[in-house]
Amino acid sequence: MTPSYASYNEFKEQLLAAFRDNEERMNGERKSPLHQIRRTALKQFDQLGFPTIRHEEWKYSSVNGLLKQSFDLDETTTLTMEDLAPLEIPNLDGNIIYFVNGRYHAELSRLISPADQVQILSFAEAIKSDPELIDTHFARYANYQENAFTALNTALASDGIVIRVPANTTVEQPIILRFITDTRTKNITSQPRNLVLVGKNAEVMMAESYRTLGEGASFVNVVTEIVLERDARMQYYKVQNETEKAYHIGTTQVNQADNSHFYSATVTLNGNFVRNNLNIVLNGQQAEAFMYGLYMPNGRQHVDNHTLVDHAMPNSYSNELYKGILDDNSTGVFNGKIFVRPDAQKTNAYQSCKNVVLSSGATMNTKPQLEIFADDVKCSHGTTTGQLNDEALFYMRSRGIPKDEARTLLLYAFSQDVLSQIKIQPIREYLEKVVTQKLTK
Amino acid sequence: MLSISNLQASIGDKEILRGLNLEVNPGEVHAIMGPNGAGKSTLASVLAGREDYDVTGGSVTFDGKDLLDMAPEERAAEGIFLAFQYPVEIPGVSTTNFLKTAMNEIRKYRGQDPLDAVQFLKLMKEKMKLVNIDQSLLSRSLNEGFSGGEKKRNEIFQMAMLEPKLAILDETDSGLDIDALRIVADGVNQLRSPERATIVVTHYQRLLDYIVPDFVHVLYKGRIVKSGPKELALELEEKGYDWIKAEAI
Numbered sequence: 018m019t020p021s022y023a024s025y026n027e028f029k030e031q032l033l034a035a036f037r038d039n040e041e042r043m044n045g046e047r048k049s050p051l052h053q054i055r056r057t058a059l060k061q062f063d064q065l066g067f068p069t070i071r072h073e074e075w076k077y078s079s080v081n082g083l084l085k086q087s088f089d090l091d092e093t094t095t096l097t098m099e100d101l102a103p104l105e106i107p108n109l110d111g112n113i114i115y116f117v118n119g120r121y122h123a124e125l126s127r128l129i130s131p132a133d134q135v136q137i138l139s140f141a142e143a144i145k146s147d148p149e150l151i152d153t154h155f156a157r158y159a160n161y162q163e164n165a166f167t168a169l170n171t172a173l174a175s176d177g178i179v180i181r182v183p184a185n186t187t188v189e190q191p192i193i194l195r196f197i198t199d200t201r202t203k204n205i206t207s208q209p210r211n212l213v214l215v216g217k218n219a220e221v222m223m224a225e226s227y228r229t230l231g232e233g234a235s236f237v238n239v240v241t242e243i244v245l246e247r248d249a250r251m252q253y254y255k256v257q258n259e260t261e262k263a264y265h266i267g268t269t270q271v272n273q274a275d276n277s278h279f280y281s282a283t284v285t286l287n288g289n290f291v292r293n294n295l296n297i298v299l300n301g302q303q304a305e306a307f308m309y310g311l312y313m314p315n316g317r318q319h320v321d322n323h324t325l326v327d328h329a330m331p332n333s334y335s336n337e338l339y340k341g342i343l344d345d346n347s348t349g350v351f352n353g354k355i356f357v358r359p360d361a362q363k364t365n366a367y368q369s370c371k372n373v374v375l376s377s378g379a380t381m382n383t384k385p386q387l388e389i390f391a392d393d394v395k396c397s398h399g400t401t402t403g404q405l406n407d408e409a410l411f412y413m414r415s416r417g418i419p420k421d422e423a424r425t426l427l428l429y430a431f432s433q434d435v436l437s438q439i440k441i442q443p444i445r446e447y448l449e450k451v452v453t454q455k456l457t458k
Numbered sequence: 459m460l461s462i463s464n465l466q467a468s469i470g471d472k473e474i475l476r477g478l479n480l481e482v483n484p485g486e487v488h489a490i491m492g493p494n495g496a497g498k499s500t501l502a503s504v505l506a507g508r509e510d511y512d513v514t515g516g517s518v519t520f521d522g523k524d525l526l527d528m529a530p531e532e533r534a535a536e537g538i539f540l541a542f543q544y545p546v547e548i549p550g551v552s553t554t555n556f557l558k559t560a561m562n563e564i565r566k567y568r569g570q571d572p573l574d575a576v577q578f579l580k581l582m583k584e585k586m587k588l589v590n591i592d593q594s595l596l597s598r599s600l601n602e603g604f605s606g607g608e609k610k611r612n613e614i615f616q617m618a619m620l621e622p623k624l625a626i627l628d629e630t631d632s633g634l635d636i637d638a639l640r641i642v643a644d645g646v647n648q649l650r651s652p653e654r655a656t657i658v659v660t661h662y663q664r665l666l667d668y669i670v671p672d673f674v675h676v677l678y679k680g681r682i683v684k685s686g687p688k689e690l691a692l693e694l695e696e697k698g699y700d701w702i703k704a705e706a707i
Binding site for chain 2: 406408409411412413414415416417418419420422423426427429430431433434
């Protein structure tokens with residue numbers, strides 16, 4: 018077992034050493050363009066270090082708790098289908114791809130879509146079999162210059178998924194990525210890296226689900242890069258339901274071309290510390306992005322959603338709705354940034370964040386940031402944070418609905434604005450069930 | 459059925475009900491009238507169990523049970539219904555779902571089996587006719603974006619579904635035009651029965667042309683200062699409340 022406490026620098030040193038060890042085992046790959054990017058990213062991570070709350074982007078989200086943990090960088094474990102039974106999502110059908118401690122797990126995974134609809138490769142495989150593809154796209158979108166965690170992932174990511182949807186193709190079955198962290202014997206950290214390329218006029222539904230097994234600590238630092246070509250459409254859901262000892266930092270970076278449509282829902286049900294970055298670059302005309310979010314921290318959990326929509330071209334549209342239900346001593350953060358570039362005339366950008374705070378110990382920090390450099394645009398933003406509506410509660414009780422039931426019904430209805438957006442039905446039903454359980458607890 | 463004795467209630471430091479007495483028997487319709495600020499809506503709210511009010515004295519029994527000791531949902535399950543002056547908008551919860559939950563919670567309280575979907579829909583169809591309410595309205599979020607008339611009709615529809623022993627109508631006429639008033643009043647009248655009592659709280663006599671009371675009480679400064687037959691309402695309409703105020707002093 019590793020020591021129970023590592024200082025701030027120890028964890029960083031451990032990660033830097035892992036990179037060097039890995040490098041020493043390399044032969045020809047050391048000179049590859051991929052490795053050159055990794056080296057740059059590592060240098061960047063070394064220079065940036067882990068952010069502190071003095072960093073504007075991390076003002077309300079201290080990673081000190083994470084840095085106090087120690088993690089075993091050896092992620093090997095054995096896991097069977099039976100171990101996964103409690104984590105199952107009922108009735109889920111589609112391409113179900115398992116990652117255990119960040120590693121693609123072929124035996125557990127099931128690919129059913131034909132190869133002419135979609136090509137799915139593990140990132141580790143793709144590095145070997147299609148280095149050109151990786152060189153063309155890897156780390157081209159997610160910013161590792163400024164974000165230490167993205168830099169860390171870029172340097173160390175060894176596995177994940179690479180998905181390619183050819184032009185004019187609809188992937189009929191959804192693609193579900195299940196990231197399982199097995200902490201039954203040790204504290205685990207992983208750096209999954211995903212790349213999704215959706216061709217012209219192609220369509221795909223994808224979900225990322227994060228779960229933890231065992232009582233140990235976990236730290237998942239994931240980066241997903243998504244490229245939507247002209248007229249492409251994508252449904253993207255990120256669902257976290259991890260444990261009280263789970264640290265999760267993730268960046269989803271989306272690049273959209275003309276008339277592409279991106280629909281996303283980010284649902285955070287459980288985790289000690291969760292930071293979701295969703296960055297969308299609307300790099301085409303008539304491109305549209307819809308972002309929904311739901312977070313329900315309780316206990317001492319912390320959930321931070323940072324969204325960034327960059328309207329780079331004229332006539333694009335973005336709409337986001339994030340909703341939070343905060344209980345006990347939990348904290349939430351919503352930071353929604355909208356850029357409208359000088360060229361992006363006729364931009365429509367809407368943002369809304371609504372929160373219900375159920376206890377006096379819970380805190381919600383919201384910060385909308387609009388930076389508009391074009392003059393012919395329609396932008397709006399609004400945030401509300403309040404308690405459950407007493408009038409509504411009394412109304413329901415006066416009809417015979419007990420207080421707890423009334424409260425659950427109101428909060429469930431509040432969450433439905435987000436959950437109803439999820440088009441993969443078994444995932445929506447699963448979430449509705451877990452949300453109800455969490456509300457009635 | 460309902461026995462209110464020396465009821466005193468306040469909100470914050472403000473005393474509103476100052477020793478109110480009222481007896482209501484099954485089958486009776488009582489009108490509570492009075493000038494603004496007399497305590498009419500407070501009485502309705504205290505009976506339904508709104509927690510903003512502190513009951514500082516007196517007692518209320520309902521079918522022999524201490525009403526003041528019960529949570530609002532228990533009062534509803536015992537058979538009390540309050541039609542709100544301002545029905546609350548509840549986004550994301552349809553009237554249908556809301557009522558189904560309410561009815562089955564009440565049935566649970568009474569030790570009855572829940573209604574299944576078929577039974578519930580049948581009952582709903584039957585009661586919808588009473589207040590001429592449309593199915594599409596009931597599948598929308600409760601009261602959200604409803605007109606004033608639709609909200610009040612929905613209140614009476616809920617009352618018809620829940621079949622209370624005692625219905626309290628709090629200023630149900632406020633904000634209604636004459637057609638909507640007639641529909642709402644018709645609904646209430648159809649629900650009149652020898653077992654059911656009704657308390658109609660209103661500022662104006664107008665509603666009482668349609669829902670004819672057995673007794674009229676005038677509430678002033680937190681007390682009932684005058685009671686009489688239905689003709690008292692007409693007298694109030696004609697002479698206003700000033701003479702009552704003068705008498706009360």
